[in-house]
Amino acid sequence: MSDQSTSRRQSYDPEKTQWTAGDAKRNFGPKRGSDSRHDVAHDDTHAGTQRSVRRDEASSRPREMASSDWEHVSRRTRKARLRLTRVDPWSVLKTALLFGVAGAIILFIAVWVVWGVIGVSGAFESINKAVNDLVSSPTSTKKFQLSDYVNTGRVLGLTAVIGVIDAVLFTALSVVLAFLYNLAAQIMGGLELTLAED
Structure with missing residues (x-):
């Protein structure tokens, strides 16, 4: 056993081993493969980080644009064009x-006041004094009184x-105009209305 171990030591003695140029480059040269793989991995990591940053920026920009567009759309007034084709009589x-009733009440109160x-x-x-001075004679005992012809009761009753x-006339005329409008709308298409939001 000692002879075999001695022979192995002699065979692996670096001083007695003859090295070629290729063996020296492989054993003692710079490890280009591992370094290059490390550089490639580092480049891939850096590129992936840049892509993720760009992706985040790209994803944030549409959101900002969407919010600004939404504000712009919300500020605009939406309009709708409609056509009035029929009025219910x-x-x-x-x-x-x-x-009509409201107008009659207003007229009555105004005349009363x-x-x-x-x-x-x-x-x-x-x-009364002016009429009596013009019409009445000195011998006549009856004097003119405006209240005998026009008084409060008669005026308010007439009102x-x-x-x-x-x-009644206003209501009847409105219904007739509604029928006439429906007839004209069937022929001409009716009035066009443009509605807008506040």
Whole structure:
């Protein structure tokens, strides 16, 4: 055993071993393969990091653009064009009757207030005196009184009658116009309306 170990040591003695140029380059030269693989791996890692950064930037830009576009769209006023092809006569009748009654009430109150102001101001006494001075004679005992012909009850009653007639005529005329509009809309297509949001 000792002879075999001695022979092995002698065979592996570096001083007695003859090295060729290729063996020296392989054993003692720079490890280009591992370094190159390390450099390639480093380059791949750096390139992957850059790609991920670019991907994040690209993904953030669409979100920013989408938000700005959304704000721009939300600020714009949306419009819609519609066509009025038919008006319901029943709804027109109810609406016109409501406006007619409201107009009659307003007319009645206005006449009542104006008539009261005229009576308080003494205009009726002035009118009676002027008429009596022009028409009456010194021998006549009967004097002219405007209230015998025109008084508060008669004025307000006439105003109420006029208001009722006005409401009925306004309602009937509105319904007739609704039917005429529906007929014209079937022929001409109706009115075009443009609606917009606030």
